[in-house]
Amino acid sequence: MSRLLLLIASAFAAHAQVTLAELNLEQAVTQAQAGYPSIRVSEARLAEAAAGINLARTAYLPKADLFGQVNRATRNNIFGMVLPGLPMPSISGPPKPENDLGGVWGTATGLTVSWEPFDFGYRKANVEAAELARTRAELAVERVRFDIATMTADAFLTVLAAEQTVLGAEAAVARARVLAQQV
Structure with missing residues (x-):
């Protein structure tokens, strides 16, 4: 969670002209998903699983x-x-x-x-196992994307709530000053 907050903070530091009011939740999630390394790792595993299908199919040749x-x-x-x-x-x-x-x-x-014309389903089972590995990798990519979106939304809303808390505290200080001047 702290790494995600650090990522969001660095994104804000890199784009200093963009304030939180100008950045909406959807943009924050999109930026986090574009730059978070876990997604690239999951996508690389997906490509590896897809290549495994082609490798398993070469056993038919x-x-x-x-x-x-x-x-x-x-x-x-x-x-x-x-x-x-x-x-x-x-x-x-x-x-x-x-x-x-x-x-x-x-x-x-x-x-x-x-050439081995008969293998009693061995090659077909290897191809099916490779296809299942690709499906598992696709689902892992979706899960990582969802996790990143959830953590980003949580961090975004936490920062938004903190900004509102600061605004409320500033208003309370202003009211207290007015009250102190009247008394």
Whole structure:
């Protein structure tokens, strides 16, 4: 609450020519909602949730991997070995009986394409979960906007009541002076 009062006070300080009488409640709420960081955070979370839907939908697409390797080996053993981690079979066989330290170049390239046509609703459930996350983020943005509007209205009305209290106190002082002069 004190941060909101500080925000409103700084808005008044930035616009010194605008008095509270010139600023109505709707304008105060609009200014607070435009500048309050929590709303931007909630909107960023909403954008993240919307991107999560697109990410979940990519699971329906086929996956293609292209890989390649170049290596240099001796003729002493099985040359043309494939490094581990590539989805291709390794070359196997017995080592050569003689010792040959001559070098040989080896290459390996490959392409894998995979697609999962049946997942028994797994991908659909992920998309629905992402859509629910977006809905939850939309509602969070609305809640933050409502909270900011409520706090701003409360602060605005508190300042307005304080101004009226000051006016009433000034009138009471003026009446007391008149009464003191008459007595």
